[in-house]
Amino acid sequence: MKDFPAIDFAGQTPHARLRCALHELARRQIAGERQVPTVTTLCELAGVSRNTLYRYHRDLLYELVKLQRRQISSRRSARSNDTTSLREENARLQDQIAKLAALVDHYYAAWKEARSLLDRREHELSELRRKAGNKIRVFGSRG
Template structure:
C-alpha cells in the first residue's frame, strides 16, 4: 500500500468513525464518507473494500431488527381491542345523547300542546268588561 493510499484509508476510516459516533442509529452513506474524507467514490470502491465492509457492518448493526410476525399480530390485536373499546364507548355516548335528545323533544312537544290548549282557552274565555 502506498503512502497516498494509506492516508486515504486513514481519512476514510476516520470519516466512518466520526459519522458513526455522531449518529450511531443513522445509516452511514458512501457519499457522506467521501465528503468528509475528501476522496472519490471510485477510490473507495476500487481501493478500500475493507471500508465498504465496515460501513456495511455498522449499518447492519444500527438497523433495528424487523418485528416478527407474532409481534406484529400481537400489536395489531392490542390496537384492535383498544379501537373496539373506543367504538363501544362512543356508541354508548351516542345512545345517551340520542335518548336525552328524544326526551327533550318529547317534553318540548308536550309543552307546545299545553301552550296551544291554553291559547285556545284564552281565546274562548269571556272577556272582562271594563267599567
C-alpha cells in the same frame, strides 16, 4: 447539523483514513445526527475518492451499509412507535365520538319529549279556552 472537529489524517493510509472517517460517522450518528451517512460523506471526510472505496475497500463499504441500515431501522422503529401512539389516540377519539353521539341522542330525545309535552299543554289550554268562550276574565290591577 452539529459541528464536529476535523479529523487529523497525517501519515495514515487510505484504508486507515476511511476507517477513522467511518468511526466518525458512527459517532455522529450516536450523537444524534439525523442525516444518513453516505459514501460521498465518508469519502469527503477521509479525503479519498469514491472510486478508491468501491475498488479497494469493499469491507469498509459493507460496514457503511450496515451503519446506514442501523440508522434506517432506528427511524422505522421510531415511526412504528409514532404510529402506535397515533392509533391509540385515534381509538380514544373514536370512543369520545361514540360517547358524544350518545349524548346528542339523549338530548334530542329529551327535547322531543319536552316539545311533545308543551304541545299537549298548549292543546289542552286551547281546548279550555274554546269551552269557556267569553267566560274567562283576566284579573289585573285596577288603575
